[in-house]
Amino acid sequence: MSANGGKKDEFLLDVRNLKTYFKSEDNIVKAVDDVSFQLKRGETLGIVGESGSGKSVTALSIMKLVPNPIGQIVGGSILFNSPDKGIIDLTKISEREMQHERGNEISMIFQEPMTSLNPVYTCGDQVMEAILLHQKLSKKEARQKTIELFEKAKLPRPSDIFDAYPHQISGGQKQRVMIAMAMSCNPSVLIADEPTTALDVTVQSRILELMSQLRDENNMSIIFITHDLGVIAEIADRVMVMYHGKVVESGTTYDIFNNPQHPYTKGLLACRPRLDMKLRVLPVVSDFMEKDESGNIVEKKDHKFSSVGHALLYNFVSEDEIKDRQDDLKKKEPHLKVKDLQTYFPISKGLFGKVTDYVKAVDNVSFDVYPGETLGLVGESGCGKTTLGRTILRLIEPTGGDIYFEGKSIKDVQGEDLRKLRKDMQIIFQDPYSSLNPRMTVGEAIIEPMRVNGVLDSDFQRRRRAVELLETVSLSSKQFERYPHEFSGGQRQRICIARALALNPKFIICDESVSALDVSVQAQVLNLLNKLKEDFNFTSIFISHDLSVVKFMSDRILVMNKGKIEEIGYAEEIYNHPQSEYTKKLINSIPKGDLAAIRNAMLKRSQGR
Amino acid sequence: MIKFISTRFLYGFLVLFGALIVVFFLFNVLPGDPVAMMAGQRTDVSTREAITRELGLDQPLPVQLGYYLNDLSPVSIHKNTEANEKNYEYKKLFTVNDKVVVVKYPYLRRSFQTNKKVSEIIFENLEGTFWLAFAAMLFATVFGILFGMMASVKPNSLLDHSTISLSVLGISAPPFVMGALIAMVFGYYLSDYTGLNTSGQLWEDDLTGRKLVLKNLILPAFTLGLRPLAIIIQLTRSSMLDVLSQDYIRTARAKGLRYYKIILKHALKNALNPVITAVSGWLASLMAGAFFIEYIFNWKGIGSVTIDAVYKLDFPVVMGTTLFVALVFIVINICVDILYAAIDPRVRLH
Numbered sequence: 001m002s003a004n005g006g007k008k009d010e011f012l013l014d015v016r017n018l019k020t021y022f023k024s025e026d027n028i029v030k031a032v033d034d035v036s037f038q039l040k041r042g043e044t045l046g047i048v049g050e051s052g053s054g055k056s057v058t059a060l061s062i063m064k065l066v067p068n069p070i071g072q073i074v075g076g077s078i079l080f081n082s083p084d085k086g087i088i089d090l091t092k093i094s095e096r097e098m099q100h101e102r103g104n105e106i107s108m109i110f111q112e113p114m115t116s117l118n119p120v121y122t123c124g125d126q127v128m129e130a131i132l133l134h135q136k137l138s139k140k141e142a143r144q145k146t147i148e149l150f151e152k153a154k155l156p157r158p159s160d161i162f163d164a165y166p167h168q169i170s171g172g173q174k175q176r177v178m179i180a181m182a183m184s185c186n187p188s189v190l191i192a193d194e195p196t197t198a199l200d201v202t203v204q205s206r207i208l209e210l211m212s213q214l215r216d217e218n219n220m221s222i223i224f225i226t227h228d229l230g231v232i233a234e235i236a237d238r239v240m241v242m243y244h245g246k247v248v249e250s251g252t253t254y255d256i257f258n259n260p261q262h263p264y265t266k267g268l269l270a271c272r273p274r275l276d277m278k279l280r281v282l283p284v285v286s287d288f289m290e291k292d293e294s295g296n297i298v299e300k301k302d303h304k305f306s307s308v309g310h311a312l313l314y315n316f317v318s319e320d321e322i323k324d325r326q327d328d329l330k331k332k333e334p335h336l337k338v339k340d341l342q343t344y345f346p347i348s349k350g351l352f353g354k355v356t357d358y359v360k361a362v363d364n365v366s367f368d369v370y371p372g373e374t375l376g377l378v379g380e381s382g383c384g385k386t387t388l389g390r391t392i393l394r395l396i397e398p399t400g401g402d403i404y405f406e407g408k409s410i411k412d413v414q415g416e417d418l419r420k421l422r423k424d425m426q427i428i429f430q431d432p433y434s435s436l437n438p439r440m441t442v443g444e445a446i447i448e449p450m451r452v453n454g455v456l457d458s459d460f461q462r463r464r465r466a467v468e469l470l471e472t473v474s475l476s477s478k479q480f481e482r483y484p485h486e487f488s489g490g491q492r493q494r495i496c497i498a499r500a501l502a503l504n505p506k507f508i509i510c511d512e513s514v515s516a517l518d519v520s521v522q523a524q525v526l527n528l529l530n531k532l533k534e535d536f537n538f539t540s541i542f543i544s545h546d547l548s549v550v551k552f553m554s555d556r557i558l559v560m561n562k563g564k565i566e567e568i569g570y571a572e573e574i575y576n577h578p579q580s581e582y583t584k585k586l587i588n589s590i591p592k593g594d595l596a597a598i599r600n601a602m603l604k605r606s607q608g609r
Numbered sequence: 610m611i612k613f614i615s616t617r618f619l620y621g622f623l624v625l626f627g628a629l630i631v632v633f634f635l636f637n638v639l640p641g642d643p644v645a646m647m648a649g650q651r652t653d654v655s656t657r658e659a660i661t662r663e664l665g666l667d668q669p670l671p672v673q674l675g676y677y678l679n680d681l682s683p684v685s686i687h688k689n690t691e692a693n694e695k696n697y698e699y700k701k702l703f704t705v706n707d708k709v710v711v712v713k714y715p716y717l718r719r720s721f722q723t724n725k726k727v728s729e730i731i732f733e734n735l736e737g738t739f740w741l742a743f744a745a746m747l748f749a750t751v752f753g754i755l756f757g758m759m760a761s762v763k764p765n766s767l768l769d770h771s772t773i774s775l776s777v778l779g780i781s782a783p784p785f786v787m788g789a790l791i792a793m794v795f796g797y798y799l800s801d802y803t804g805l806n807t808s809g810q811l812w813e814d815d816l817t818g819r820k821l822v823l824k825n826l827i828l829p830a831f832t833l834g835l836r837p838l839a840i841i842i843q844l845t846r847s848s849m850l851d852v853l854s855q856d857y858i859r860t861a862r863a864k865g866l867r868y869y870k871i872i873l874k875h876a877l878k879n880a881l882n883p884v885i886t887a888v889s890g891w892l893a894s895l896m897a898g899a900f901f902i903e904y905i906f907n908w909k910g911i912g913s914v915t916i917d918a919v920y921k922l923d924f925p926v927v928m929g930t931t932l933f934v935a936l937v938f939i940v941i942n943i944c945v946d947i948l949y950a951a952i953d954p955r956v957r958l959h
Contacts (some may be wrong), residue, residue: 095868102865110863115856119954120878130864181864196907 013039018076020061031057033245040609044195044222046236050518054245055225059191101175104134107182110195113174117166124162127181134185149180172203191223200380205589232592262583263289270311273552282523283311335539336366341401343391363563376554377543384563389509423453426500432492436484443480469498477562490521508540621939628935643922680716718925727929738910742895745834757845779839788832788905808907829906837891848880889945893938
């Protein structure tokens with residue numbers, strides 16, 4: 001109620017020298033280390049950084065929701081210009097007073113809409129609860145208000161959603177419910193912690209649109225946290241880049257994109273795979289920065305690239321080169337042929353589980369993959385891309401159609417033959433955290449497939465090979481005896497890659513293999529995969545929901561929607577001249593982060609205010 | 610929902626049938642002769658043969674099973690005699706030659722030993738077991754959830770550690786040891802202060818007739834409830850800790866809700882599912898007879914009757930009580946499934 005009005009340029013939040021530390025038994029992690037910033041009314045501040053940079057902890061510190069007693073705000077102040085209480089320091093007030101501000105003046109939405117709603121209460125109840133808590137309304141009025149909020153959040157059939165349980169609605173709808181909940185008391189500040197990261201691009205663009213619209217209608221301020229610079233460009237007025245708990249750079253969105261000062265920001269901007277040009281190698285953050293003796297981050301002295309533009313130019317692949325490669329590929333016989341492939345999952349109902357209908361996860365799909373080629377497989381969640389990948393490997397049994405590998409049908413291969421086939425076809429999964437056995441050393445994990453398939457004669461040789469492989473994926477032989485939990489996400493994915501390569505496969509499926517990684521790490525893993533593709537000469541299918549990643553990796557792209565192929569063609573063609581409506585929508589939804597668009601958006605915003 | 614429940618009942622019926630078959634054949638491989646137990650050592654061969662024939666024990670096993678099933682079935686075929694009519698208390702549907710098709714209550718036969726109807730024996734002893742199990746479970750559930758919740762709210766505190774240590778003791782102490790100890794200490798040594806006895810029934814006869822003596826329930830129920838209590842404490846605690854680390858608890862806090870409300874409204878309801886499973890499992894198995902406890906406290910119940918019947922090779926009583934216990938298990942489990950669906954909407958999907 002109070003967010004409306006107020007002077008334009010007064011600050012709402014003034015964070016000064018905030019320090020939030022996490023204590024474990026033997027050390028202290030400085031998650032937020034001396035961070036200061038201001039947030040003005042009606043402004044959107046973007047906080048960018050990779051995981052562990054302290055961006056989420058900064059947000060939780062403002063909400064005073066840092067997990068206690070492990071984490072604590074140890075210094076600094078968070079001044080909040082409360083509409084009814086004047087300026088208060090959030091770090092000083094009691095928990096009771098803080099409860100009054102939470103959800104009322106400062107509210108928050110989270111990364112995972114799937115788990116952020118309580119599964120045992122209806123969506124309506126959960127939003128109503130916040131309204132009843134902070135406003136003096138009767139239950140009936142609160143219900144009415146909730147339904148209005150659902151309408152504002154553009155939820156279809158608001159009164160049905162009111163009575164729906166969270167598991168009955170989609171991820172995008174859940175995030176809209178979360179937004180409605182956060183907006184329910186007209187907060188002055190909305191903190192959004194990676195609100196679109198778990199969502200599909202098309203859903204993401206609609207959620208971003210909704211958030212900017214609600215911000216402008218209510219004259220609210222947003223702190224928008226993300227690891228994706230592209231998303232930031234769509235919504236933020238100012239950007240603050242965080243690295244290891246510290247702010248390394250901040251400025252207007254245009255300045256940050258146009259003229260980044262800090263080497264880390266440069267690296268972050270350069271390492272995003274781009275849609276508009278084909279690059280040989282993705283620049284990585286370490287191309288731009290290094291640490292000096294005292295541990296400070298400095299610009300790399302013998303740097304290859306002086307600016308983002310330079311880095312791109314250096315790696316640019318010309319159209320002729322692309323054309324040559326395309327011609328080369330199709331000269332040979334297809335390595336893998338998929339013909340009218342169908343994978344149906346039965347929906348059973350009734351007393352004896354009678355099958356009444358099927359989910360057509362893969363519905364009459366046909367395509368070829370040529371030797372040495374990388375075929376990109378892109379589509380939104382639930383389109384059947386993962387099922388298709390697993391069906392090709394016979395991890396899921398196909399319902400119909402046929403698969404030919406090196407000219408032979410592998411649809412009905414069984415037993416020992418199937419095992420031999422698996423040696424030639426490998427998969428790298430999405431989640432490097434759960435696809436490694438936590439009780440097996442990294443070395444063992446790489447040796448195991450060799451032992452099972454009888455590759456090499458003795459364990460001694462296999463060990464030597466495993467060490468070689470570790471070095472191939474830029475890990476050291478010393479790490480052979482370590483366990484998975486000692487590695488970071490990017491390192492684990494390297495281990496998974498080494499494990500897949502152990503059998504010297506001819507064909508590899510990468511199923512969302514970089515989706516769980518930060519952009520900067522993602523660039524390193526993608527470069528590694530590209531290099532290995534040349535060294536080991538394998539054919540691959542690269543599955544991802546991210547069109548820019550797929551385009552960087554692939555020669556040809558296959559767009560899937562609802563189990564069917566929407567479109568298949570050369571990567572450049574698909575991007576420049578998409579044929580189907582669906583592909584066009586997909587391309588338009590991707591945040592581009594190009595300068596002209598940012599400038600236009602900023603102009604529009606400043607006129608509007 | 611109706612389909613969900615009827616499916617459960619069908620499965621329950623199959624389980625019941627399986628239990629019947631297993632017990633039937635197990636009992637028949639037991640060493641010993643029920644006829645000898647009935648008739649005593651000295652009876653002559655012809656008397657024993659007569660008894661054997663009368664009980665149908667001379668028939669092959671599958672035929673015996675057939676007869677038993679026929680007795681059990683609510684719709685069955687019998688010889689149209691007056692003795693049968695009196696025995697089975699059936700309603701005639703129609704007659705075919707000298708046979709009659711009837712509807713009746715399932716007939717569990719009569720005890721070999723006392724010639725009393727098995728159904729009567731069960732119902733006489735059911736009350737004692739039921740109240741004992743119910744009181745024990747009520748005690749265990751209420752205090753288990755309470756202590757578990759208190760421990761989880763402040764993990765690694767003194768309260769948490771002491772609750773957990775005590776519950777480990779509760780889980781590991783065997784019931785017969787605890788039973789004997791508790792009976793001795795509270796029912797004998799401290800009897801003057803507690804006013805409790807080592808043994809006693811729920812209903813006691815005195816000059817004015819039957820009298821309810823609730824205090825006799827205290828010691829056996831407490832002893833019986835100790836182990837479930839300990840397990841429920843641990844389950845509630847770990848389940849609560851798990852739930853409290855979930856994202857939606859953070860959402861609830863971000864709304865500005867007070868802590869106690871988050872615990873009671875948002876966390877507890879989510880944390881209760883595993884607890885309910887445990888409670889139901891325990892309730893069912895306690896109903897099935899708390900053999901040791903009933904024995905130590907000399908409590909009249911199903912457990913003691915069953916043990917007694919096994920000793921005496923009293924086939925109908927063993928069959929009857931076993932089937933009854935199986936039925937109790939199944940009914941309780943169906944109730945729990947329904948309760949699940951009421952608490953957690955996601956279960957209704959399947």
